[in-house]
Amino acid sequence: MSGPLDNRIRVYRAEHRLSQGALADIIGVSRKTISTIEVGKFVPSTVISLKIARHFGVPVEDIFSLAEH
Amino acid sequence: MFGNKNETMPQFVDRFLKRIALAVTIMASSYGSGAFSHLVEGSARDFLLMVKDPLGLLAALIVLPMFIKMMMKIIRSGTKHSAPAGYIAETYGKSAGNGFAAGFIFLVLIEPMSGGMLRHLPPEFFIQSAIAVLLGALGISFFILSRDGNDEIDDEFDDEPEPEAANEPTQDQGQGT
Numbered sequence: 422m423s424g425p426l427d428n429r430i431r432v433y434r435a436e437h438r439l440s441q442g443a444l445a446d447i448i449g450v451s452r453k454t455i456s457t458i459e460v461g462k463f464v465p466s467t468v469i470s471l472k473i474a475r476h477f478g479v480p481v482e483d484i485f486s487l488a489e490h
Numbered sequence: 491m492f493g494n495k496n497e498t499m500p501q502f503v504d505r506f507l508k509r510i511a512l513a514v515t516i517m518a519s520s521y522g523s524g525a526f527s528h529l530v531e532g533s534a535r536d537f538l539l540m541v542k543d544p545l546g547l548l549a550a551l552i553v554l555p556m557f558i559k560m561m562m563k564i565i566r567s568g569t570k571h572s573a574p575a576g577y578i579a580e581t582y583g584k585s586a587g588n589g590f591a592a593g594f595i596f597l598v599l600i601e602p603m604s605g606g607m608l609r610h611l612p613p614e615f616f617i618q619s620a621i622a623v624l625l626g627a628l629g630i631s632f633f634i635l636s637r638d639g640n641d642e643i644d645d646e647f648d649d650e651p652e653p654e655a656a657n658e659p660t661q662d663q664g665q666g667t
Contacts, residue, residue, distance in 0.1 A: 445498070445500065446498055449499075449500060449574065450500045450574060450576040451498070451500040451501045451503070451504045451576050451577070451578065452501070453504060453576070453577050453578060454500070454576030454577040454578070457577040458577075462577070463576075463577040463580065466574050466575060468574040469574045469576075472574070
């Protein structure tokens with residue numbers, strides 16, 4: 422993860438067998454948004470973060486955490 | 491280029507913003523041609539004046555069809571588009587900030603020269619060149635910031651149902667065939 426925010430979206434997607442496009446449709450954003458969040462290129466808004474967490478049924482801090490350095 | 495019928499609204503908005511950025515860059519070329527036409531003479535000046543308006547028309551033609559399509563989608567759905575701002579929208583916002591900064595810096599730099607070595611140039615030159623720098627910086631900044639990287643490959647998993655649905659017994663399992 423290269424950004425200031427680590428995330429485990431890919432892990433949760435794998436568990437739920439969801440492609441980036443499918444998750445993007447559920448959240449209401451484009452696939453590019455999901456892919457750039459995953460690689461740490463884009464820090465999502467609070468709304469997007471909460472929507473992702475709500476979809477996977479976990480607290481938002483289970484998916485997003487501050488990078489250690 | 492023309493999108494597809496399965497395109498979601500967020501994808502369409504991304505494509506629309508990319509199209510606007512392209513049009514903005516072309517508009518920058520149009521204003522740049524107008525500004526440069528004051529600096530050259532002869533056939534070069536004629537050429538710049540000749541391409542200026544067609545470039546502006548091209549920019550409008552690039553955006554207009556998608557703008558109409560966007561309006562149609564909004565009217566047809568009967569609701570406002572309330573999706574959260576994604577990566578492309580944020581990149582566009584950053585680029586607009588960069589464009590404004592570049593235009594401002596250009597004006598600050600050119601202001602002392604307007605009464606000196608550039609005194610002979612008409613006011614249109616300064617206005618056109620400032621707009622060209624502002625729009626050009628916006629467009630170029632957008633394409634640099636939104637260029638494709640290692641985020642372009644969609645991680646496709648098998649299209650299996652989600653675990654909750656997968657755990658539910660199906661009719662076939664119950665019949666034991």
